[in-house]
Amino acid sequence: MPQFPSVEFLTSSWQPHQFPADQGAEVAFAGRSNAGKSSALNAITGRKDLARTSKTPGRTQLINFFTLNPQQRLADLPGYGYAKVPEKMRDHWRKLMENYVETRESLAGVVLVMDSRHPLTDFDQQMLEWTSAQNLPVHILLTKADKLGRGESMATIKKVLQTVGEAATAQLFSAVKKTGVDEARKEVLGMLAGRRAATQSDG
Numbered sequence: 575m576p577q578f579p580s581v582e583f584l585t586s587s588w589q590p591h592q593f594p595a596d597q598g599a600e601v602a603f604a605g606r607s608n609a610g611k612s613s614a615l616n617a618i619t620g621r622k623d624l625a626r627t628s629k630t631p632g633r634t635q636l637i638n639f640f641t642l643n644p645q646q647r648l649a650d651l652p653g654y655g656y657a658k659v660p661e662k663m664r665d666h667w668r669k670l671m672e673n674y675v676e677t678r679e680s681l682a683g684v685v686l687v688m689d690s691r692h693p694l695t696d697f698d699q700q701m702l703e704w705t706s707a708q709n710l711p712v713h714i715l716l717t718k719a720d721k722l723g724r725g726e727s728m729a730t731i732k733k734v735l736q737t738v739g740e741a742a743t744a745q746l747f748s749a750v751k752k753t754g755v756d757e758a759r760k761e762v763l764g765m766l767a768g769r770r771a772a773t774q775s776d777g
């Protein structure tokens with residue numbers, strides 16, 4: 575498995591004015607709360623504990639920024655769609671995410687993490703609307719694939735690819751079994767370098 579460049583925690587932000595300088599390239603990990611964003615980030619970077627993972631949904635409430643080098647960053651976006659989050663906080667989340675996707679000049683692409691058992695939630699569709707309005711590349715990780723049988727996995731990726739069409743690429747992924755880690759690394763590094771690494775995959 576090829577190594578991922580070493581990554582370090584940079585900062586956590588709750589407000590746009592706290593974001594790190596908007597230069598170089600940044601790839602953001604987005605997805606529903608509890609989908610497995612932080613676990614995917616850890617598996618891809620090869621750092622077990624880089625992004626905190628939790629069994630309690632909604633734990634990551636800030637944008638956590640990580641740096642590969644002064645010109646390349648990763649961002650772990652706060653999980654959305656957690657029902658128990660108060661409305662005021664959800665509004666804050668919505669504005670923060672929309673503002674981030676619309677105004678972040680260095681945003682080079684989004685890794686949209688979906689639980690493969692519940693793909694394409696309303697929140698995923700919302701994120702896809704924001705990213706396509708900005709013409710941003712999106713790579714979908716259908717994670718927790720270890721929870722699905724082969725037939726179910728194949729049916730899921732087929733359905734997702736059909737639904738998103740040109741708007742995104744997609745692959746199966748498991749942070750537990752380390753399935754699809756190489757492919758995801760290539761995509762992330764490709765986005766950071768300003769190009770798509772691979773063509774659409776059927777898994």
Ligand SMILES: Nc1nc2c(ncn2[C@@H]2O[C@H](COP(=O)(O)OP(=O)(O)OP(=O)(O)O)[C@@H](O)[C@H]2O)c(=O)[nH]1
Pocket residue numbers: 605606607608609610611612613614626627628629630631632633634652653654717718719720721747748749750751
């Ligand atoms: N079986 C399985 N479980 C996983 C996988 N990835 C994550 N999980 C579990 O799913 C739960 C949520 O994972 P996180 O990585 O914390 O999810 P998140 O999207 O970062 O969640 P928030 O930060 O709360 O939005 C944890 O209990 C993980 O152990 C996977 O590939 N397979």
Ligand SMILES: [Mg+2]
Pocket residue numbers: 611612613625626627628633634650653
């Ligand atoms: Mg998280």
